[in-house]
Amino acid sequence: MLHRKTYHVKAFKRELKTKEPVIMSTLETVRVFLTEQPLEGLEKLYQEPRELPPEERAQNVTRLLRKQAEEVNTEWDKLNLHSADWQRKLDEALERLQKLQEAADELDLKLRQAEVIKGSWQPVGDLLIDSLQDHLEKVKVLRGETAPLKENVNQVNDLARQLTTLGIQLSPYTLSTLEDLNTRWKLLQVGLL
Template sequence: MQQDRCCSPRIRFKMLHRKTYHVKDLQAEIEAHTDIFHSLDESGQKILKSLEGSEDAALLQRRLDNMNFRWNELRKKSLNIRSHLEATSDQWKRFHLSLQELLAWIHLKNDELTRQMPVGGDVPTVQKQNDTHRAFKRELKGKEPVIMSALETVQMFLADQPLEGLDKLYQEHRELPPEEQPQNIARMLRKQVDDVKTEWEKVNVRSVDWQKKLDVTLERLMELQEAMDELDLKLRQAEAIKGSWQPVGDLLIDSLQDHIEKVKAFRAEIAPFKENVTHMNDLASQFPSNDIHLSPYNLNRLDDLNTRWKLLQV
């Protein structure tokens, strides 16, 4: 439960605001002691004048100089830390929002890629899917420099470890619960960077795999279409020859033998068609095993060609 709180973006924002508040509070405390400091300094200067020339005067002067030096260093340190913290807070917010937006965009692209599936069952459908996915890949390619630049910028920010200096300050004043320790900001940003990297790689791998499947399926569908077109042409030619025959009842007895010879020759001519039919059906049978469903058009055409082949042999 504690770990979840440490990883909450809302906690990170609260943490930065709270640290800014603590530094402002420290500055206010310093300012509240300004009058005391000036009063001590003035009193010291008066005493110094009364002790002029003595050893005590030299000792007092060193103490006053040391007090002034430490006071100025404390104010300078407080102002520097406040300025640095406010700048870091703004940077962290920008990085956080930028990475969140990139992650959301990648998730949208992932969903969009899912909607492109499954692969179609005929050449026109797969060609359309191919065009859609090529446009999708162009979007990924165009976004890549933006994502890489954002990741590189955040990693450089993390490498600088800008919040380390705050740890020493707060160790001197108060203990913070784990969810408010400065190093957790860097941990949260690193997690966001890892998430963006992981999701970006995932969507690119899915895109490559999808393109491969489209390419392979399109090639197989075109091969099937070519086989069906070839068989269809041969069947049409054979059907035209068979359609030119006279009905048996109209044949003269003297011509029967000639017609019998023609039928025998016809059967010999169409016998090789069986190889075309077998090749076509073998190609069609590969699609279901690869989780690809042929379109109704292709299924109807397969059924029509097989039926015509059977009728041709009757």
């Protein structure tokens, strides 16, 4: 979804770029026209409903053309600014989404490693009294190794929260991944109590 919006903004900006020479050329033509046109020629372009002296009519036409050229120039500048701002926001959102993906991938890897270690242990009910102390030591070591994972879990959840506060809707896949990571973290913690 975000990639599609980014593509559309880039296409829109390319289209603006192709139209820029026409807009600028038209504005320049109006400017040249206003500086070169004799007052008598301007009065033919603009007819006042009441009778005005030719000089005043020409001045009115000049003012009207100048005002419209300024409006076109102002609106063109606004359009370019809005387009650049839109692109910046999309780029920022894409960057944050990539950070979320990287953090989620890193957390997934660390959780898998801890789950493999925990999965290699014998069930507590099957342990002999002699190996109970050894098992408790393994639990303490793994607990110490997994404690920093809490920071990774918080980072992933914070990145997701930042995206949603920016109005970016996370995909069902991303939401499912986040739920899976949080569930696995909780299960790992329960298993190490």
